[in-house]
Amino acid sequence: xxxxxxxxxxxxxxxxxxxxxxxxxxxxxxxxxxxxxxxxxxxxxxxxxxxxxxxxxxxxxxxxxxxxxxxxxxxxxxxxxxxxxxxxxxxxxxxxxxxxxxxxxxxxxxxxxxxxxxxxxxxxxxxxxxxxxxxxxxxxxxxxxxxxxxxxxxxxxxxxxxxxxxxxxxxxxxxxxxxxxxxxxxxxxxxxxxxxxxxxxxxxxxxxxxxxxxxxxxxxxxxxxxxxxxxxxxxxxxxxxxxxxxxxxxxxxxxxxxxxxxxxxxxxxxxxxxxxxxxxxxxxxxxxxxxxxxxxxxxxxxxxxxxxxxxxxxxxxxxxxxxxxxxxxxxxxxxxxxxxxxxxxxxxxxxxxxxxxxxxxxxxxxxxxxxxxxxxxxxxxxxxxxxxxxxxxxxxxxxxxxxxxxxxxxxxxxxxxxxxxxxxxxxxxxxxxxxxxxxxxxxxxxxxxxxxxxxxxxxxxxx
Amino acid sequence: xxxxxxxxxxxxxxxxxxxxxxxxxxxxxxxxxxxxxxxxxxxxxxxxxxxxxxxxxxxxxxxxxxxxxxxxxxxxxxxxxxxxxxxxxxxxxxxxxxxxxxxxxxxxxxxxxxxxxxxxxxxxxxxxxxxxxxxxxxxxxxxxxxxxxxxxxxxxxxxxxxxxxxxxxxxxxxxxxxxxxxxxxxxxxxxxxxxxxxxxxxxxxxxxxxxxxxxxxxxxxxxxxxxxxxxxxxxxxxxxxxxxxxxxxxxxxxxxxxxxxxxxxxxxxxxxxxxxxxxxxxxxxxx
Numbered sequence: 145x146x147x148x149x150x151x152x153x154x155x156x157x158x159x160x161x162x163x164x165x166x167x168x169x170x171x172x173x174x175x176x177x178x179x180x181x182x183x184x185x186x187x188x189x190x191x192x193x194x195x196x197x198x199x200x201x202x203x204x205x206x207x208x209x210x211x212x213x214x215x216x217x218x219x220x221x222x223x224x225x226x227x228x229x230x231x232x233x234x235x236x237x238x239x240x241x242x243x244x245x246x247x248x249x250x251x252x253x254x255x256x257x258x259x260x261x262x263x264x265x266x267x268x269x270x271x272x273x274x275x276x277x278x279x280x281x282x283x284x285x286x287x288x289x290x291x292x293x294x295x296x297x298x299x300x301x302x303x304x305x306x307x308x309x310x311x312x313x314x315x316x317x318x319x320x321x322x323x324x325x326x327x328x329x330x331x332x333x334x335x336x337x338x339x340x341x342x343x344x345x346x347x348x349x350x351x352x353x354x355x356x357x358x359x360x361x362x363x364x365x366x367x368x369x370x371x372x373x374x375x376x377x378x379x380x381x382x383x384x385x386x387x388x389x390x391x392x393x394x395x396x397x398x399x400x401x402x403x404x405x406x407x408x409x410x411x412x413x414x415x416x417x418x419x420x421x422x423x424x425x426x427x428x429x430x431x432x433x434x435x436x437x438x439x440x441x442x443x444x445x446x447x448x449x450x451x452x453x454x455x456x457x458x459x460x461x462x463x464x465x466x467x468x469x470x471x472x473x474x475x476x477x478x479x480x481x482x483x484x485x486x487x488x489x490x491x492x493x494x495x496x497x498x499x500x501x502x503x504x505x506x507x508x509x510x511x512x513x514x515x516x517x518x519x520x521x522x523x524x525x526x527x528x529x530x531x532x533x534x535x536x537x538x539x540x541x542x543x544x545x546x547x548x549x550x551x552x553x554x555x556x557x558x559x560x561x562x563x564x565x566x567x568x569x570x571x572x573x574x575x576x577x578x579x580x581x582x583x584x585x586x587x588x589x590x591x592x593x594x595x596x597x598x599x600x601x602x603x604x605x606x607x
Numbered sequence: 608x609x610x611x612x613x614x615x616x617x618x619x620x621x622x623x624x625x626x627x628x629x630x631x632x633x634x635x636x637x638x639x640x641x642x643x644x645x646x647x648x649x650x651x652x653x654x655x656x657x658x659x660x661x662x663x664x665x666x667x668x669x670x671x672x673x674x675x676x677x678x679x680x681x682x683x684x685x686x687x688x689x690x691x692x693x694x695x696x697x698x699x700x701x702x703x704x705x706x707x708x709x710x711x712x713x714x715x716x717x718x719x720x721x722x723x724x725x726x727x728x729x730x731x732x733x734x735x736x737x738x739x740x741x742x743x744x745x746x747x748x749x750x751x752x753x754x755x756x757x758x759x760x761x762x763x764x765x766x767x768x769x770x771x772x773x774x775x776x777x778x779x780x781x782x783x784x785x786x787x788x789x790x791x792x793x794x795x796x797x798x799x800x801x802x803x804x805x806x807x808x809x810x811x812x813x814x815x816x817x818x819x820x821x822x823x824x825x826x827x828x829x830x831x832x833x834x835x836x837x838x839x840x841x842x843x844x845x846x847x848x849x850x851x852x853x854x855x856x857x858x859x860x861x862x863x864x865x866x867x868x869x870x871x872x873x874x875x876x877x878x879x880x881x882x883x884x885x886x887x888x889x890x891x892x893x894x
Contacts, residue, residue, distance in 0.1 A: 157812030167816065466799045470816040504810055506803025506817070507655060509771035523718075529657025538656070542805070546653045550661035553616070553647035554668045563620050583808050587815035588844030594623035598614050602642050606627045 148477030149489065149498055156475040156504075166301045170293070170472040173300045177463040180406030181514060187408075193399050198518040200396075201454035204386050205444060211353040211386045212435070218356025222418030224431040232262040235436045239345070239378060240267055242432055246376045248273060248342040252334075254360065254367035255279035256347030257295060257457060258380045258436055260479040264345070276337040278366035283330055287314050293473035293481070296404050296459035301472040334366070344370035344428070348381035348416075349456070350396055351433070354389045357417050358433060361400060361410035368412050377428040379416065383435050384444075384453040396456070403516035404458040443491035448527040452488040454517040461511035461521060467504060476501065483511035487524040495528060499537050502528035560599065567593045567600075608747070609698035610638045611673060613736070615708045616648040617836045618857075622704070625836065625857035629704040629739060632863045636747055641698055645672045651711040654719060655804050666716050673701055673732055700746060701736045704859050706769025706834050709738035714772050738769055739859055740778040740834050754787035755868030761861065762793040762828045764821065764842065766835035770797060779834050779858055786865030795824040802841035818845035825853060834858040 148155065159166050184190075204211055216226045227242075229235035235258075243251070251273055253259065265286075268275050277286040281299035284307055285292060292298030299307070307326055311317040317329035346367055350359040358379045360367045371377050387393055401407040420427035443449045462468045462482035473481030478498075480488050486505055490498035502525050511521045532538055552559050571590040584590070610633055618626040630640050650665030703709040713733045720730070743749050761783055769775045780790045801807060801817025818841060825831065831853055833839050843855040856864075 153810060153812075156810065160812050160816045171820065466801065466817050466820070467810075467813055469820070470813045500809065502657075503806065504813070506767070506799050506801055506806045506814070508767035508799035508803070510767075510799070513771060526655070526657060529655075530659055531657070533657040533659075542656065542809075543658070546656055546658045546661050549648065550650070550653060550658075550664050553650070553665045556645040556647060559647045563616075566620055583811050584844070587811055587848060588818075588841065589847035591621055591840045591844055593620050596623055598619045598623040598626040599642070599644070601623055601627050602630075606630045 147489075147493065147497065149493075149501055151477060152475055152500055152504055155477065156471045159471045159475055165303055165306075166472050166474075167470055169303050170301050171469045173297060174294075174463040174465075174469050177297070177405060177459070178514070181403055181460050181463065182406075184402035184406030184408075188398075188402070190402070193395065194516055194518050197396060197399050197456075197516055198454065200387065200392050201517050202451075204388055205384065205450060205453050207388075208383065208386065208444065211388055212383060214353040215351050215356055215386060216435075218353065219418065219433055220356075222356045222431075223421065224356065224418040224433055227432060227434045229262075229434055229436045229438070231438050232436075235262040235380065235434055235438065236264060236267045238434050239264060239380070240271060242376070242378060243268065243271065243273060243343060246343060246430065248376065250274040250276075250337070250341045251343045251345055252276045252278050252337050252341040252366075252370050252374060253282070254344070254346035254362070254370040255282050255292075255298065256345065256380055257292070257479055258347050258382050259345060260292060261438060262380070262436065264380070274337075274340075276334060276341070278334050278337070278364075278370055279362075280327060280330055280364060280366075283334065284310065291474065292479070294459055294462055295457050295480070295482075295484075296462075301474070338369045338373050341370075341374040343376040343378060344372075344374040345378045345380065346370055348379045348385055348433075349400060350387050350393060351381055351385045352387050352390050352393055355417065357390065357393070357415050359393055359397065360414040360416070361397060361412070362414075363405075363407075363411040365412055368414050371414050371416050372427055375428055376430045376432070377416065377419075378432045378434060380434045380436060383437055383440050384455075399516045400456045400458050403456065403460040403514070439492035443488070446491055448524055449487065449491035451519050451524065452484065452491060454519055455484050455488065456516055458516060460514040460516060461519075464510040464514035465505075466508060466510065467506060476504070483521045483525075484519070487519070487521055487528065490528050490531075495531055495535065496537060498528075499532060502532060503538075563597045563599070567595060567597050569593075608638050608700070609641065610742075611641045611643055611698040611701045613646055613649070613669075613673065613701050613703045613708070613712070614642070615703055615705045615836070617708075617840070618704050621840060622836045622857055625860045626704055628857070628863035629702070629859040632739075632743075632859055632866060633702065635863075635866050636743065636749055638747075643672050647672075649708045649711045650719075651708060651715070652804050654711065654715055655806075659719060662719055666711075666719055669712070670716070670720075670730070670732055699735070700742060701732065702739055702742045703736065704739045704834070704857065705836060706738040706740075706766045706773060706775060707837055709736055709741070710768035710772040712736045738773060738775060738834060740769070740782055741773060741775055743782060744778045750781050750785045752782060752786035752862060752866055753869035755865035756783065756786040756788035756861070759788040759830065759865075760791050760826075760828045761788045761830045761832050761856075762791050762826060763796060764793075764800060764831055764833040764835075764838055765797050766833060766838050767799050769834055775834075779832065782858070782862055783832060783865075786862055786869075788861070788865065791826045791828050793824065793826055795821050800838045800842045802837050804837065807841055814841070815845055818842050819849075822846055822849065822851045822853075825851075828853065830854050830856040830861060832856050832858050832861045 227238045277283045284299040294300040312319045315329045348358040468482040486501040650662040654662035801814040807814040
């Protein structure tokens with residue numbers, strides 16, 4: 145996938161400067177989500193749940209080969225077909241060949257970050273297949289030809305008014321309708337799409353190895369329809385989505401919902417195990433599960449990054465993140481944004497490709513407190529920063545400044561002298577001496593050094 | 608109790624008066640304060656940038672400076688040794704007027720020097736190092752500081768490291784209330800100000816927008832109080848650039864103003880007049 149990660153510094157400032165509505169919409173929505181999560185956590189022994197979930201996920205990841213093989217065996221026993229995709233191109237080719245094999249002309253999709261990751265829609269459309277995003281947020285973005293801005297709420301950066309105008313313009317809905325009215329307008333289009341569709345494509349929140357079950361959480365009912373109405377269901381699932389046993393699933397369904405929206409559980413949970421076993425039964429004729437690697441085994445092999453594979457894609461870290469709140473996801477330039485994106489993307493894409501995301505954090509730690517599987521995001525960011533420094537991926541000015549600091553700070557005499565000079569020069573003088581302060585001063589008044597350093601006050605005696 | 612002050616490079620050079628107020632406050636609370644003269648920077652700027660070699664050198668320097676300043680817990684030598692105010696004398700605790708630098712010593716040094724978070728052994732220094740508010744509330748067991756801040760409305764900015772690493776969730780507010788101030792709820796109280804050291808230079812627009820969120824949600828207060836100079840430099844820098852016009856005060860200074868105001872009141876002076884005079888005589892270094 146083509147990324148615009150490198151442009152994070154300029155894109156983030158452009159969004160803040162030129163499109164202030166994004167910051168307002170994202171801040172408002174994420175704070176609301178975050179407060180619901182806090183409430184959802186407070187109703188249970190969240191710390192115990194989170195430790196349990198961390199343990200199950202870490203165990204699964206360290207035995208991934210075994211559980212993947214078990215999942216494949218079970219899925220096939222259920223009558224589903226399993227396909228392995230090493231990278232995005234292979235995943236696309238698999239889905240395209242399935243579409244050809246099943247004579248697919250029209251596709252409905254449930255929200256799937258993996259589908260975004262492998263750039264599926266453009267490939268389907270290029271083959272002349274009609275594609276309908278059926279998650280309301282994704283549908284809005286499809287009309288606007290925009291990418292998702294948030295794992296859970298893809299259109300989080302849009303205001304109600306923008307959606308009202310869009311739907312009035314494109315769907316002929318009455319101007320200024322409330323959210324229910326807007327949902328009805330989308331439903332009119334999407335109901336027909338569901339009925340027409342030959343293939344439903346979804347992601348998967350979990351894949352239970354023991355039973356070969358793809359579990360999907362949602363609130364709108366569109367995934368239920370996507371997995372049950374069309375003749376063919378294709379679930380595109382990252383290989384890290386495994387859970388060992390059905391007994392694990394219940395806890396994860398509840399924890400994911402609480403972390404994401406504070407709900408006890410999603411309004412709809414769909415468990416897909418295979419095609420309809422009898423022509424008179426409900427459900428698709430064929431079920432395909434595409435297991436996607438696309439960098440995940442590299443992440444798993446990485447000493448520090450592997451913990452990011454525990455991620456449940458709940459979006460709690462994005463909602464808690466004061467950095468993400470200023471811009472939404474588009475500034476990050478890749479499908480996984482916010483704190484989890486900043487630790488996952490370097491692993492999936494390679495650190496060089498993902499610069500400067502490890503530095504797009506103030507290390508405030510709110511993400512780690514929110515994460516339902518206790519991914520130590522701040523520490524992982526520091527590990528990526530260390531690698532970036534070792535590989536020379538940071539600006540030389542910065543490296544030189546920090547080397548200089550260490551030289552001075554390990555020589556007390558020199559340190560005292562530098563401090564005295566700084567206090568005599570005053571703010572402007574200090575700024576002239578330190579090149580990086582120029583950027584600071586563009587948005588802030590320069591810090592004023594004390595006229596006397598503390599150690600000078602100490603020497604004179606503190607009354 | 609004997610205390611070694613680790614003033615931090617930031618307070619040494621940008622908040623010298625707040626650092627002096629830290630000394631005054633600690634002495635007022637019965638502590639003998641030493642200032643090991645060879646102390647420099649804790650190394651956090653390098654640590655956060657991922658330059659662990661430089662960070663390790665600064666951490667080792669700091670450990671060397673303060674190694675003599677802390678005895679083993681329960682070691683009588685720690686409190687019986689003669690105090691040399693400028694030297695690394697044996698003291699009971701190391702106190703920093705910064706939650707962030709205290710976190711560096713307490714939480715990040717063990718990781719940094721052990722080379723990994725799973726194997727980090729606590730160091731003697733980590734166990735005996737305290738953020739100022741943490742020290743007063745938990746080590747000294749003091750929460751009542753008189754009523755010198757009566758009538759003051761303050762908002763508390765909680766530094767992220769103090770809040771989420773040291774879990775000092777209530778201590779600054781408890782102390783301010785213990786000095787008579789009214790702590791006004793602030794919806795963004797626990798949100799990061801956007802400083803983050805290098806972050807504020809590298810991602811300057813996002814960093815400034817984060818400060819704006821803090822400033823835009825501020826309630827009507829006399830002071831915004833924080834135990835971290837880094838946050839104050841950044842927030843007040845943005846505050847002055849925008850002309851928001853609220854006064855930022857380091858926690859040490861706020862508490863000392865309360866204690867000093869109280870002391871003069873006890874001598875029979877007019878509280879408000881003395882406090883105003885004390886403030887006029889000691890303008891904020893950061894302004």
